[in-house]
Amino acid sequence: MSKVRVRFAPSPTGYLHIGGARTALFNFLFARRHQGAFILRIEDTDTVRSTQKSVEEILNAMRWLGLSWDEGPYYQSERFSLYQEKVQQLLREGKAYRCYCTSAELDQKREQAMAEGRKPKYDGTCRQCGEHIEGKPFVVRFRSPDSGATTFNDLIKGPISVQNDELDDIIIQRTDGTPTYNFVVVVDDVEMGITHVIRGDDHVNNTPRQILMYQALGAPLPSFAHVPMILGADKTRLSKRHGATSVMSYEEMGYLPEALVNYLVRLGWSCGDQEIFSMEELIAKFSLENVGRSAGVFNPEKLLWLNSHYIKSGDPQRLGRLLQRHLERMGLSVPRPENLPAVVALFRERDKTLEEMAKSAAFLFRDKPEMEEAAEKKFLTEANRGLFETIIHYLEGCEPFTHDAVEQCVEKIMAETGLKMGKVAQPIRVAITGGTVSPSVFEILPILGREETLKRLQSALALLK
RNA sequence: GUCCCCAUCGUCUAGCCCGGCCUAGGACACCGGCCUUUCACGCCGGCGACGGGGGUUCAAAUCCCCCUGGGGACGCCA
Numbered sequence: 001m002s003k004v005r006v007r008f009a010p011s012p013t014g015y016l017h018i019g020g021a022r023t024a025l026f027n028f029l030f031a032r033r034h035q036g037a038f039i040l041r042i043e044d045t046d047t048v049r050s051t052q053k054s055v056e057e058i059l060n061a062m063r064w065l066g067l068s069w070d071e072g073p074y075y076q077s078e079r080f081s082l083y084q085e086k087v088q089q090l091l092r093e094g095k096a097y098r099c100y101c102t103s104a105e106l107d108q109k110r111e112q113a114m115a116e117g118r119k120p121k122y123d124g125t126c127r128q129c130g131e132h133i134e135g136k137p138f139v140v141r142f143r144s145p146d147s148g149a150t151t152f153n154d155l156i157k158g159p160i161s162v163q164n165d166e167l168d169d170i171i172i173q174r175t176d177g178t179p180t181y182n183f184v185v186v187v188d189d190v191e192m193g194i195t196h197v198i199r200g201d202d203h204v205n206n207t208p209r210q211i212l213m214y215q216a217l218g219a220p221l222p223s224f225a226h227v228p229m230i231l232g233a234d235k236t237r238l239s240k241r242h243g244a245t246s247v248m249s250y251e252e253m254g255y256l257p258e259a260l261v262n263y264l265v266r267l268g269w270s271c272g273d274q275e276i277f278s279m280e281e282l283i284a285k286f287s288l289e290n291v292g293r294s295a296g297v298f299n300p301e302k303l304l305w306l307n308s309h310y311i312k313s314g315d316p317q318r319l320g321r322l323l324q325r326h327l328e329r330m331g332l333s334v335p336r337p338e339n340l341p342a343v344v345a346l347f348r349e350r351d352k353t354l355e356e357m358a359k360s361a362a363f364l365f366r367d368k369p370e371m372e373e374a375a376e377k378k379f380l381t382e383a384n385r386g387l388f389e390t391i392i393h394y395l396e397g398c399e400p401f402t403h404d405a406v407e408q409c410v411e412k413i414m415a416e417t418g419l420k421m422g423k424v425a426q427p428i429r430v431a432i433t434g435g436t437v438s439p440s441v442f443e444i445l446p447i448l449g450r451e452e453t454l455k456r457l458q459s460a461l462a463l464l465k
Numbered sequence: 466g467u468c469c470c471c472a473u474c475g476u477c478u479a480g481c482c483c484g485g486c487c488u489a490g491g492a493c494a495c496c497g498g499c500c501u502u503u504c505a506c507g508c509c510g511g512c513g514a515c516g517g518g519g520g521u522u523c524a525a526a527u528c529c530c531c532c533u534g535g536g537g538a539c540g541c542c543a
Contacts, residue, residue, distance in 0.1 A: 009543085010543090011542080011543045013542080013543080043543060044543095045542090045543080046542060046543070048542095049542075049543090099541095103540090103541060106540090106541085107540090110539090110540085113466095113467095114466065114467090114539090115466090116466085117466045117467075118466080118467075119466085119467045119468070119539070120466090120467085120539060121467095121539075139541055154470095157470065157471085160469070160470075161469090162468075162469070163468085166467085166468055166469090166539095168539080170540095171540085171541055173541085174541040175541060176541080178541085180540090180541070180542085180543090181542070181543045182543090185543085200537095201470075201471095201536080201537065202536095202537055202538070202543095203537095203538090203543090204469060204470065204537075204538075205468075205469060205470090205537075205538040205539075206538080206543095208469095226470090228470090228471080228536090229536065229537070231535095231536075233475095233476085235535065235536075236535095236536080237536080237537080263477095266477065266478080266492090267477065267478095268477085268478095269478095270477085270478055270479070272479065272491085273478085273479065273490070273491040273492075274491090274492095275477095275478095275491080275492050275493090292471095292477095292478075293470080293471060293472090294470090294471045294472060294535090294536085295470095295471070295535080295536055295537085296476085296477065296478090297475095297476055297477075298476095298477095299476050299477060299493070299494085301476080301493055301494055302476075302477065302492075302493040302494080303493095304493090305492085305493055305494085306493090308506090312506080347505095348506095349505065349506045349507085350504065350505040350506065351505085360504095410502085420502080421501095421502040422501095422502050422503075423502085424502075425502035425503070426502070426503060428502090429502080429503065430503095435503090435504095436503055436504080437503060437504040437505080438503070438504075439503095439504090439505090440502070440503090441502070441503090442502090
C-alpha cells in the first residue's frame with residue numbers, strides 16, 4: 001500500500017478559523033494515524049486578496065494547536081508556470097478552450113437564467129469557435145462532457161453522483177493569465193501525490209468537476225472525504241456573528257490548545273462515549289469512518305467545560321507560564337514567577353479560562369486590592385472595627401505564616417469573638433482581595449505574606465464607615 | 466430557482482452498515498440535593514430525543530419510498 005499523503009490548503013485571506021482548524025486537525029490526525037505525510041499548501045492564486053500576514057497568522061495558529069506539518073508550506077503563487085503548462089496541454093488536446101465572453105455578459109446571462117428558474121450555467125457560446133482571436137482578452141474554460149454522470153465514493157458520505165450536464169465549463173485560467181482554484185487544486189494534488197483529499201463539505205459540489213480534470217490530466221484519483229460544516233447556534237454557517245471564530249482569539253481568551261483540539265475533534269467525530277482525548281490518543285484512535293455525516297453546531301459551553309478540565313488537570317508549571325502572559329497583558333507585573341505554580345493550584349478548580357484566572361488572581365499582583373463597592377459597604381463597617389483589630393492582633397503574632405498557623409489563628413479569633421467562620425473569613429477576604437469571592441483565606445494569606453496581609457488589613461481599618 | 470448533501474435529548478453524540486439485547490446510552494447546559502469560610506470544584510439525583518407519513522417484516526431508531534425541515538453549491542473567491 002502506498003504511503004498516505006494528505007494536505008491542508010488554506011487560502012491566506014484572513015486568520016485561521018474554527019472550521020479550517022478542524023479540517024487541518026482531521027488531516028493531521030489521519031496522516032499521523034497512518035504514518036503518512038501532512039502537507040501544508042497555501043492557496044494564494046487570488047493575488048489580490050492573499051496576504052503574507054494571513055499566512056503568518058495561519059501558521060501561528062497551526063503551531064499553537066500543535067498541528068505540525070511535514071512538507072511545505074508550498075505557495076501556489078510560486079507555481080504558476082506549472083499551471084500554465086498544464087493549461088496549454090489541455091488546450092492542445094482540445095480538453096479546454098478559449099472563451100471571449102466578457103464578465104459583464106456572463107453576469108447578465110447568469111442573472112437571466114436565475115430569473116427564469118434555470119441553472120445559471122455557462123451557455124457554451126465559445127465552445128465551438130476554435131479560432132484564436134488576436135489581441136482580444138480571453139479566459140480558458142475546461143470542456144466538460146454533456147452526457148453521462150460522475151460518481152465517487154466519499155469516505156464519509158458514501159456514494160455521490162452528479163449528472164454531467166449539471167456541470168459548468170468552468171474557467172481554469174483568468175483573463176490575466178492566472179489559474180483558478182478548481183484547476184490548481186487538481187494539478188497540485190496530482191503533482192504532490194495526495195492520496196486522500198479531506199476537506200470541508202462545501203467542496204462536495206466541486207468534486208465531480210475536479211474528477212473530470214483528473215481524468216483529463218490522465219492522473220489517478222485520490223480518495224475524497226468531506227467533513228460536515230460547523231454551524232452557529234442558529235444553524236447557519238458559523239461566522240463572526242456567532243462570536244469568536246478565529247483560532248488565536250481563543251488563545252487570547254485564555255483557552256488551552258488541547259481544549260480546542262479536543263472540542264473540535266469531538267464535533268463531528270466520536271469514539272464510543274469517550275469525551276476526553278490526548279493528542280496521542282487521537283492519533284491512535286482517529287478514523288474517518290467515525291466522522292459523522294451531518295453538520296454540527298458549535299457549542300461554546302462545551303468548549304469551556306473542556307478548557308476547565310484541562311486547567312484542572314494540566315501541569316502547574318506550564319499553566320503558570322501561560323498565566324503570566326495573561327497577567328502581563330492586563331498590565332500587571334509578576335515579580336516572582338516561581339510562585340505562579342502555587343497560584344495556579346489555588347485557582348485551577350474555580351476558573352475555566354486563563355483569562356478568568358488572571359482576573360481572579362489579579363489582587364495578588366496589585367499594590368492594593370480594587371475594592372468592590374457592594375463588598376466594601378457590607379463588610380468594611382464601623383461595627384466590624386473591633387473584629388478587624390482582633391484579626392490584626394492575632395495575625396501579627398502568627399508564626400510561621402502558613403496555612404495551618406493562619407487557620408489556628410482564625411480559630412482563636414472565633415473563640416475570642418464568638419463569631420462563626422463565615423463572619424470572620426468574609427471581612428478578611430474583602431480586606432485582602434477587595435471582593436467576596438476568592439479561594440480559602442488560609443490559602444491566600446500565606447501566598448500574599450504577613451507583611452502585605454497586615455498592610456491590607458490596616459488599610460481596610462482606614463476605610464471603615 | 467436548480468443541483469448535491471443531511472436528519473436521535475436545547476447542543477455534541479452512541480446505537481443504524483450486519484433489524485430484536487433500546488422501557489434509546491454518554492457528555493455539555495439546565496433544575497434539585499449533599500459538601501462548604503465566600504465562589505467554585507466534587508458527589509448524588511432529575512428533566513430531556515428516534516421530524517411526519519407510508520411500506521417491508523413476527524419484529525424498525527435501525528431497511529425502502531414520499532413529504533417536511535435544515536445545510537451547502539451554483540464567481541475571471543477558495
